[in-house]
Amino acid sequence: MHANSRTVSSNQHGIHDQLDQLVHRHASSPFQKPVTAVSRSAFDHGIHAWRAAGSAPLILDAGCGVGLSTLKLAQAYPQAFVIGVDQSADRLGRQLSWPDRLPQNQVRVRADLVDFWRLLLDAGIHPEQHYVLYPNPWPKRAHIGRRWHGHAVFPVIVALGGRIECRSNWKIYIEEFAAALQQLSGETVQCEPYLAGPPEQTTTALPDALTPFEEKYRRSGHALWRCLLQLPATGKAHPCVTMDDSVIR
Numbered sequence: 572m573h574a575n576s577r578t579v580s581s582n583q584h585g586i587h588d589q590l591d592q593l594v595h596r597h598a599s600s601p602f603q604k605p606v607t608a609v610s611r612s613a614f615d616h617g618i619h620a621w622r623a624a625g626s627a628p629l630i631l632d633a634g635c636g637v638g639l640s641t642l643k644l645a646q647a648y649p650q651a652f653v654i655g656v657d658q659s660a661d662r663l664g665r666q667l668s669w670p671d672r673l674p675q676n677q678v679r680v681r682a683d684l685v686d687f688w689r690l691l692l693d694a695g696i697h698p699e700q701h702y703v704l705y706p707n708p709w710p711k712r713a714h715i716g717r718r719w720h721g722h723a724v725f726p727v728i729v730a731l732g733g734r735i736e737c738r739s740n741w742k743i744y745i746e747e748f749a750a751a752l753q754q755l756s757g758e759t760v761q762c763e764p765y766l767a768g769p770p771e772q773t774t775t776a777l778p779d780a781l782t783p784f785e786e787k788y789r790r791s792g793h794a795l796w797r798c799l800l801q802l803p804a805t806g807k808a809h810p811c812v813t814m815d816d817s818v819i820r
Contacts, residue, residue, distance in 0.1 A: 576791040579741040581710035586747050590721060594751045598726045602689070610686030617654045617687075618696065620678040627652040627676065628699040631691075631731075634706055637665045638679045640781040644702070645677035651699065655679040656687050685724045692727050701728075703737040705784040708744050718744065720751035729755045729802065736799040738765060738781075740788040749798035758800055765797040 587593075621629060630648060632641045632655040641655030653676060657663050660681055680687075691698070709717040719725060719737075728735070729752065737748045742762065749760040766780075766789055780786035788795060 576787050576793065578793060579708050579710050583712040583743060586750055587715045589715065590747055590750060591754060593715065593721050594725065594754050597723045598755060602723045606686045606690060607683060610682040613680040613682035614687055614690040617678055617680045621652045621654060624652050624676060630700040631698040633684055633701065633703045635679060636662045636782060638663060639783060640704055641677050641679055643779065643781050645674040649676060651676065653677040656682050656684055658683050688724055688727045688731065692730055697731055698733045701731060701733050701735040704782050705739055708739060708741045710741065718747065720748045725751060726755060732802040734799065734801045736797060738795060738797040740793040740795050742796045745796040745798050752800050756800060756802060760798050760800050762796055762798050765795045
C-alpha cells in the first residue's frame with residue numbers, strides 16, 4: 572500500500588455560500604429523472620438477495636468501489652445484510668485477495684446510486700445503516716452541485732432514514748454534508764475527526780480501515796473526517812420527494 576496521496580486542493584475555503592439555497596431548492600422540487608434499465612435490474616437483484624436472506628436489517632454501502640467495505644461491514648454485522656452499490660464495472664470486477672469463503676450476508680451490484688436511492692425510497696425500503704465512504708470530493712467551487720449534498724438526490728438520501736455516516740479526507744466536504752443533513756432533518760450534526768494520522772504515528776489502537784482509500788489516506792498522514800446522524804426509521808421525506816414512474820427499458 573503506497574502512502575503518497577495528495578491532500579485535496581480547492582479554490583473553496585469553507586462551506587459553500589450557496590449550499591443552503593441549493594439544498595432548499597432540491598427539497599422543494601420533485602426530482603423526476605427516469606431510472607435506467609441497468610439500475611432497475613441491479614436493484615431487483617440486490618433486493619432479491621436481501622429478501623432471500625430473510626430481510627435482515629439492511630446496510631447500504633453507497634459507492635462501494637472494489638467492495639472491500641461491503642465485505643468488512645458484512646463481517647462486522649453478521650446479523651445484517653449489506654448491499655454494496657457502485658456504478659463502475661471496472662472497480663466491482665477487480666480481483667482482490669478475497670477470503671476463500673465470502674460472507675453470505677452481502678451482495679454487490681452495479682447501478683447508478685441516484686437511481687438506486689430513489690428505487691429504495693419508492694419501494695419503501697429503509698436501510699438501518701447507510702455508509703457514504705470517501706466519495707469523489709469534486710473540490711472545485713463550481714462543482715458544488717456534483718457533491719452528494721449539493722445534488723438533487725440528497726433529500727432522498729435523508730428520507731431513507733437510518734444511521735447515516737459519511738467519511739472524507741476533505742474537511743469541507745464533511746462540514747457541508749453535515750450542514751445539509753442538519754438543514755433537512757432539523758437535527759444537530761457535527762463534523763468530527765476520524766482516524767487522524769497513519770497507524771505507525773499513533774499510540775492508540777485504530778480499527779481496520781474500511782476502504783482502500785481510507786487506508787491509503789491514513790498512511791499518507793491525512794486527517795480524516797466524518798459526520799453521522801441517526802434518523803428516524805422512515806426519515807423525514809419532503810412532500811416533493813417523488814420519482815418519475817417512467818423507466819428506460
